[in-house]
Amino acid sequence: MVFELKACRRTATALVLAGSVVVGCDRAVEPAAPPAPGPAPAPSPTLDRAAILTAIDAAASDAAAGVARAGPDPLVGRSFSLRVAFGCFGPEGVPPVGAANSEGRPRWAISDDGRAIRLTLSPSDWTDGDVSGPAPEGLETLSGVWINQPWMRSEACPAWSIREADAPAVPPPARVAALVMVRPTGASRVGRAGDQTFTHTVRAEGEAPVARPAQGYRLVLEGRLVGWADERVIRCRVVSPDRPPACVVGAAVDRIAFEDGAAGAVLSEWRPG
Incomplete structure (x- = not known):
């Protein structure tokens, strides 16, 4: 009986060192379940x-x-x-x-003298x-x-360009x-x-023509x-x-x-x- 008790203690000690919890000598209790995941992150405001x-x-x-x-x-x-x-x-x-641009999309153009770029939008x-x-x-x-x-x-603008000669003859979507x-x-x-027509003018510096974007x-x-x-x-x-x-x-x-x-x-x- 003493031998069996010592063997049980050695087994219990080994199981504790291995990360298991021992109840008595013959039944190991499973580790506790991990906590439930928290709520999902809130969407960007x-x-x-x-x-x-x-x-x-x-x-x-x-x-x-x-x-x-x-x-x-x-x-x-x-x-x-x-x-x-x-x-x-x-x-x-x-x-x-002063003229209306009712297309509902922004545009830009260079002035006749090449000294300015005008951006415009009219919804x-x-x-x-x-x-x-x-x-x-x-x-x-x-x-x-x-x-x-x-x-x-x-x-941003696309990082590619299409040469006009390579563009397929299909109507725009x-x-x-x-x-x-x-x-x-x-x-x-x-x-x-x-x-209101929204406009902004980018002007050239010095005597050089205005720089294109x-x-x-x-x-x-x-x-x-x-x-x-x-x-x-x-x-x-x-x-x-x-x-x-x-x-x-x-x-x-x-x-x-x-x-x-x-x-x-x-x-x-x-x-x-």
Whole structure:
């Protein structure tokens, strides 16, 4: 009996050293289960270009499938900072100063004397409706800005170029994604279509011609997302089974800016007030 007790103690000691807990001499207790994982990290408070386009993709897929989401839209009230690169492949003609550019997309052009570059944006007036359908009631104005290359998540100009001789003879894709600046009665007038054309002039230094941008420019739109009449932030419309749905994002914009595409320096900005 003494021999068996000593053997039991030696076995218990060996098991303790091996990391097991011994009860009696013949039953080991399993280690405690690891603690449950904590809650998932909260999403970034500000949605960027990639996040907005991901949400548009999901809404477009639902529209194409005829699916209607139930429940509150988690995008309502979320802050956003959307960047649209433009002029990546060279200058484009812009209207003369004082003329309206209602295309809803930014452009830049070099002056006739080669001494200045003018950036311009005038939001489209979609008060009577947009690519996603008729305008909802109860809104004073709807001002649209197209999101270029919605299949590209990067905020910068593409790192490639296509020689004109190599470009296939295919028509450009239809524009299918836009941000609509919603202005209820009495809200901020920043970005209101027909009220303001946003322009900035980059001037040459010394006697040399103005330097062309190495990586184009960026338009910045910031604010918070708002729901339409159905309380969804993104509206989509199917125009053909062979084309992606056209979608627009409702937004209350409180900052518009032009940035240098290479360094990200702010060139000009506009805020309410």
